[in-house]
Amino acid sequence: MAAQAQAGSVQMPRGFQDADEVLPTYHIEAQTSLVERPLRSLKFGEAFGVLDSYGDIGVQPGPEGLYFQDTRYLSRLEVTVEGQRPLMLSSVMQDDNGALSVDMTTPDIRLDAHDETSIPRETVAIERTKFLFRGTCYDRIGLRSYDAKHRRLRIAVTFDADYRDLFEVRGTNRTERGKRGVQVTSDREVQFRYVGLDEIVRTTAVHFGPTPDRIEPGRAEFDVSLPPGGRVSLFIRVVFESHRAFTKPPAADMVGEDAAARLTLAANGGGPVRHPKGLSEGTIFARAYRDQRRDQREMTAGITTIISSNDQFNEGLCRATADLYMLASRTPEGIYPFAGIPWYSTVFGRDGIITAMMALWIDAKFARGVLRYLAATQAKTVDPAADAQPGKVLHETRRGEMAMLGEVPFRHYYGTIDGTPLFAMLAWEYYAVSGDMETIRAVWPALELALAWMDRYGDRDGDGFVEYARDTDKGLENQGWKDSHDSIFHADGHLAKGPIALCEVQGYVYAAKHGIAKLARLLGDDVTADRLASEAEALRERFDAAFWNEELGTYALALDGAKKQCAVRSSNAGHALFTGIAKPERAARVAETLLCKDGFNGWGVRTIAQGEARYNPMSYHNGSIWPHDNALIAMGLARYDRKAEAARIFQGMFDTALYQDQKRLPELFCGFTRRRQRGPVSYPVACSPQAWAAAAPFAFLAACLGLELDHDRNRVRLNNPILPAFLDGVTLYNVRLGASRVDLRFQRHADDVTVSVVRRVGDVQVVMTK
Structure with missing residues (x-):
């Protein structure tokens, strides 16, 4: 059982504090806070x-x-x-x-x-x-x-x-x-x-x-x-x-x-x-x-727009939209959302993919640009200095003097374990909304290489899980989205030794194989489709057996190199809901653990639950709150029809935005428990704007509305929509599906939501299910 601690305290056993005495590699030094002045x-x-x-x-x-x-x-x-x-x-x-x-x-x-x-x-x-x-x-x-x-x-x-x-x-x-x-x-x-x-x-x-x-x-x-x-x-x-x-x-x-x-x-x-x-x-x-x-008008022409009954929410959405398109940069392959200002204003594979996923229903061209760019820059050879192997997707690229000289390894750096399965996962999500088979055919060789990488290089020991370990001491120690040096640890606080299999990464692989199976079938390759679907289901069974922790009531954070669980309550388990790898009978327990008082602080779900050995509400990844992480969790809750929990997180994030400069959700903020008449506590060196934080409000809204776009069926599906308490009504303008366009109006009546089709261009079907 995870060690219990009072809110705001850090209880660590003797013997592992020494690991923290030296500043981690590529640490962002903070002698002044970005919060001190606007x-x-x-x-x-x-x-x-x-x-x-x-x-x-x-x-x-x-x-x-x-x-x-x-x-x-x-x-x-x-x-x-x-x-x-x-x-x-x-x-x-x-x-x-x-x-x-x-x-x-x-x-x-x-x-x-x-x-x-x-x-x-x-x-x-x-x-x-x-x-x-x-x-x-x-x-x-x-x-x-x-x-x-x-x-x-x-x-x-x-x-x-x-x-x-x-x-x-x-x-x-x-x-x-x-x-x-x-x-x-x-x-x-x-x-x-x-x-x-x-x-x-x-x-x-x-x-x-x-x-x-x-x-x-x-x-x-x-x-x-x-x-x-x-x-x-x-x-x-x-x-x-x-x-x-x-x-x-x-x-x-x-x-x-x-x-x-x-x-x-x-x-x-x-x-x-x-x-x-x-x-x-x-x-x-x-x-x-x-x-x-x-140039700005051309970039945003034809996107889906949103007007709600709440003026403050409208302001936040306008800022989020402006941030997304400000961070977008043109490449020969299309637009790509740079990760964030000031520290990450460049291409990041993981950030670009997740941003594109969350913004997919308002503008699919983000996903098209991300897919084509990452396919064009995919690793083709083994390069230990860059943590690269054939088929692996780019983590980040830099143009500065230190990167060009190799003083930092990020000129073309591939040290991410999740970018490659997320890339394959995005391909199906993009096609389902856009029907753009031309792009799918263009990136298909890269998707095949990505699948081969997962099986050959990603699964280092042949146990059926995708793991990471850096190839040189210059690479990132941890290579999931929580890439701080101390973010993967055991219940007693000791850092995990690799190769490390992360909870959420197995979910990404599961969703990727299911998605590529569907694309393979569309391309007429039923053999590959059947094989990938079978592999995905086998992974789901292995995952449940290896990662489920009955005592915690959730999935373990990770498996270490000895296949021992990192038995820690974390937000990572919410990504198992997002990808669908979680078995339906586990969803209620996972949701309960995420939303308990140790996990949910009133503003959002903490990266690490209060009471875990390395919990620290002021840390980057061990107790802080990230809007994009919460958005993926909300999408996962909606997948298992846990809409009330998704709306609760949405409410907390809306309340957070009200306290932020320009109503802009930051990269992250501190995980201190919410107190009356006080806003959330800022993180001192958070990026603002940050692309996946800007995309998060659109993901929250789509999750609560149960919004699904299906190009091949020419159908907009609304699965048991609800609206949080701060929204009485919402209208979506110019929802696009192929050549069709539709405007949808949602109105809340107590706990019920009605839907009206305000305008329809083309023959798109709108279906609501309960």
């Missing part, structure tokens, strides 16, 4: 920005900066008026995340310390608009005088570029770095240049308009004249680029062989926009703003 995020393609609420960068220590290809291309940017920061009035991300809008005003200004010359506060309004588009950050600072006197103000811009690799920003120390230089290249431009040890030249060009009155490396000043009612606009344009330090251009085939390089041209539209000479910075800003808006 940060703002911008992203386009491979570029992203982390800004303070003023739109400035680096005024205080932290992760702020403009980043491109995992490198900080601008580490400082501060705008002052007569040497002082303006007074903040408001700072908001626009509803579609397209730009940051900041309203400020001048503070009380003493122009000369020796006399009484001064400008009272609130005489000049300052409006700042900032956005990213195609490898460039655009920044407009508009000033308008409401003073009766003519005023002259000195506006200074201080800036710098440190070219720190993202892993350095996260806390990794380096003994050697490349060479950095800076020069004033014209009366309105300063350029920073960094030649890395990887022989990549990275440049940051800072352009100003109009021409500054004074310019030097790291600083530009404007003497602004403002008559009564006068207006002035200043523009800052930051362009970041990289290229190899070749004496001649590289051969075309050199670009295509790098998995990460597949992103660059598509994600940034071929690189920064080249503007004709003679254009003013104001015109350049306006054209870029227009083109960025057009």
